[in-house]
Amino acid sequence: MRFTSASTxxxxxxxxxxxxxxxxxxxxxxPGEPAGLVLGAHGGGQHTRSPGVVARAHRCTAAGLAVVTLDAPGHGDRARTAQDDRFATEIRARITAGGDAGELVASYNALQASRAIPEWQSVLDALPDFGDRAGFWGMSMGAAIGIPLVAAEPRVHAAVFGLIGATNALVAAAASITVPVRFLLQWDDRLVARDAGLALFDAFATARKSLHANPGGHGDVPDHEIGGAAAFLAGQAAAG
Amino acid sequence: MRFTSASTxxxxxxxxxxxxxxxxxxxxxxPGEPAGLVLGAHGGGQHTRSPGVVARAHRCTAAGLAVVTLDAPGHGDRARTAQDDRFATEIRARITAGGDAGELVASYNALQASRAIPEWQSVLDALPDFGDRAGFWGMSMGAAIGIPLVAAEPRVHAAVFGLIGATNALVAAAASITVPVRFLLQWDDRLVARDAGLALFDAFATARKSLHANPGGHGDVPDHEIGGAAAFLAGQAAAG
Known part of the structure; x- marks a missing residue:
């Protein structure tokens, strides 16, 4: 891990x-000794310095947690492959035509998970100072990456997911997640069908799961849920 | 209001x-000056000194709020009418026979609301020291009373409801509630169908509503949701 700049x-x-x-x-x-580490995965089209990503990181540090974020494959400063460009073009065209881009997005998300999971595991290897455990926070594409990651990675002890609906692959991964989960849905999300979101919440194996749903669209998660999710991860870190 | 005993x-x-x-x-x-008042309505078969009712009251006072609870009609120390007895007998018989008591419970709840709403309004009249506003917290039968009460009563500024599903009457009342609402559902509640609970959440007119759903049955609302609901009401009281 090569640090290139720092600011406070x-x-x-x-x-x-x-x-x-x-x-x-x-x-x-x-400012002080971190109470734990959170892996923060951004959503589709975002990157490590997107306003929402920065805001969530600050809510976590305010709760005493360190946060590590990564540019997802094909996002932020990273090179886009021909496949990234093809998916982006097709998804945009489908939405422009008034069609349902759900299946295309799910396929792209599955590709992203397969690429990003080893990167997150490698970052966790590279940060031993935070102990051998971390929380995870990812919504939308970040959840599509995080759900199979958390299913496979015993070092993640609690997770915040949301803004995503059931697919066969995600349901299968959720069915092997036994750590505490907070799951955020937006009640009027035009990108995630209500039933699909509820079905994915249903699929998590853990008995320590809470669904929080609020009115509004995909990008309208209320600020109190962002603060609440940070507090949830801090509480889980403190619980050991 | 005639006080008969006090203990700390x-x-x-x-x-x-x-x-x-x-x-x-x-x-x-x-202990100190209350930051606000909460009307706490208990569920069916409970009363003002039921363990869950007492626990919720203590979570509210810990959050700086005063709480007033009432024995519901036909509950606790109050006389049961022939109608109370008939409903109780029929509901018990239906459940014993393995049938669905949902419609009977909904009818009884509607009767309870018509009897209890004026009682809650009168109690609010009798407690002017807390200012002209209060929160409301009622689940199951307590929500069946509270939803039409809050729809009708402008002095209630925020509410916690839950453990109840849509009926025509409750949907109609919810559709005129514009104050902040927290709505608690249990994901494996054998007394409240998941779809009916979600439909009632959907019906609230307010944009400031949050659904919190957790695994477990009707009586298994997790302790963190009880504390969270008290904090929600305290936050709403502080918001003025």
């Missing part, structure tokens, strides 16, 4: 850009 | 039994 913001949060195995990322740390 | 528990909460217009109740107050 008014709230005392230090953010350090890094490159690890060619993947750009940011490590956010609170 | 180890956490500094004072509970005062009272009778108001013939209805027995308890007023719970925190």
């Amino acid at each position: 913001s008014a709230d005392g949060t230090t953010s350090r850009d890094f490159v690890h195995d060619g993947v750009p990322g940011v490590l956010w740390t609170p | 528990s180890a956490d500094g909460t004072t509970s005062r039994d009272f009778v108001h217009d013939g209805v027995p109740g308890v007023l719970w107050t925190p």
Whole structure:
């Protein structure tokens, strides 16, 4: 992990850009000793410095947690492959034509998971100072990556997912997740059918799961849920 | 309002039994100046001193709120009418026979709402010291009373409901509720069908509503949701 720059913001949060195995990322740390580490995966079309990603990182550091974010494959500063471009073009065309891009998005998300999961595992290997465990927070494409990651990765002890519906692959992965999960849905999400979101919540094997649903669209998760999710991860980190 | 006894528990909460217009109740107050008042309506078969009712009152006083609870008609120390007895007998028989008591329970709940709503309004009249506003917390039968009460009563500024499904009457009342609502459902509730619970959440007119669903049966609302609901009501009281 090669750190390239560091800055500290008014709230005392230090953010350090890094490159690890060619993947750009940011490590956010609170002023004092971090109470735990969160793997923060962004959504489709975003990157490590998108406003929502930065805001969630600050909510976590305010709750005493460190956060590591990575640019997803084909996102942010990373090269886009011909496959990335093809999916982006097709998804845009489908939406422009008023069609349902759900299946295309699910296929792209599955591709992203297969590419990103080893990157997250490698980053976890590279941050031994935070102990051998971390929380995970990813919604939309970030959840599509995170659900199979958390199913496969015993070092993740709690997770926040959301803004995503059931697919066969995600249901199968959710069925082997036994750590505490908070699952956020938006009640009027035009990108995630209500039934599909509820079916995925249903699929998590853990008995320690909570669904939080709020009015509004895909991008309208209310601020109190962002703060609540950070508090949930901090509570789980404290619970050991 | 005639107070009949008072006691203070180890956490500094004072509970005062009272009778108001013939209805027995308890007023719970925190050690300091209360930040607001909560109307706490119990569920079917419970009363003001049921363990869950007492636990919720203490979570509210710990959050700085006063709570007033009332024995519902036909419950606790109150006389049961022939109608109460008939409903109780029929509901028990239906459940014993392995049948669906849902419609009977909904009919009884509607009767309870018509009897209890004026009692809650009268109690609110009798507690002017808390200002002209209050939160409401009622689940199951308590929500069946509370939803039409909150729809009709402008002094209620925020509400926690849950463990109840859509009926025509409740959907109609929910459609005129515009104050912030937290709605708790149990994902494996054999008394409330999942779809009916979700349909009732959907019906609330307010944009400031959150659904929280957790695994387990009707009586298994997790402790973190009880604390979270008290914090929600305290936050709404503080928001003015």
